[in-house]
Amino acid sequence: MKETTHFVEVLELTPSAVAKIAELIDGRDRENLAVRVAIAGKLPAGGYQTEFKFVDRDELTEEDVVQDTGSFHMYYDEFAAASIQGARVDFDEAKYSSGFNIDYPEPQVIPPDVNQRRDFENPLALELLNLIETEINPAIAMHGGYVILENFEDDSAYVFMGGGCQGCGMSQVTLREGIERMIHEKLPDVKNVVDVTDHEEGENPYYAETAGVGESPLD
Structure with a gap:
């Protein structure tokens, strides 16, 4: 386990949910168990097919986000x-x-005052827009970021x-090693990804402009 762990509240668990999960953990003949939460797919009506699995607490990785419920991690x-x-x-x-039962909030990755263009006629552009909205933006939202498809030519x-x-000082890492790599893997017909952002206008970057700091949230 990491020597220093920053805890984040991801799920809102009711007292009855915490109590039941703690009971299930206690019923196993193992100590120091945690709960790993993973996404197995999207549900047709919205939300995600979410899996809960008991794992040893020392299976925590450097990339993991950790929630402390008070009874278990x-x-x-x-x-x-x-x-x-x-x-x-x-x-x-x-x-x-x-x-x-899991109630999922309405997704709001992009701020409500930001408009995503949707009038693309190219089918490949529409596939890319779907990829951005369903996979790329949810991943980088953890760092408070989002991507808008401005144009496709x-x-x-x-x-x-x-x-x-x-x-963000890591924006080009996120673009080249995260966003661009995912796009090329899933939509190889997209040949180039061009960043048109004026990064000097950024008011709240996740990482300041410091060489070698941080990692892409998509790694």
């Missing part, structure tokens, strides 16, 4: 933490078939990086 990778941030977990054996995507990404 919960581990998330950055994508899972960003995707289900603020969801509410309840336990009511009489009400739900599995006992547990000649197989090249022109993107604006906002929020914590604008002016």
Whole structure:
């Protein structure tokens, strides 16, 4: 386990949910267990298919986000933490078939006063827009950032990086090693990704302009 752990509240767990999970942990013949939360897929009606798994506490990695419920620790990778941030977990054996129920908040990765262009006619641009909204933005939202697809011409995507990404010292790492890599893996017909952001205008960068600091949230 990390020597210094920064705890973040990702899920809102009701007292009954905490008590039931703690009971399940106590019922196992093992000590020092934590709960790993992972995303297995998206649900048709919204939200995510979320998996909970008991793991040894020493399975914590440097990239994990940790939540301390007071009774046990919960581990998330950055994508899972960003995707289900603020969801509410309840336990009511009489009400739900599995006992547990998760209510997911409406996703709001991009600030409400920022408009994402949607009038693209190129089918590849529309596929890219979907990739940005469903996979890229939820991942970088953990660092307070988001990406807007400004334009798409000649197989090249022109993107604006906002929020914590604008002016961030690691923005080019996030772009080249995270965003661009994911786009090329999933949409190889997109040949170039061009950053059109004025990073000098960034007001709240996640990392200041310091060489060698931090990592891409998409790594």
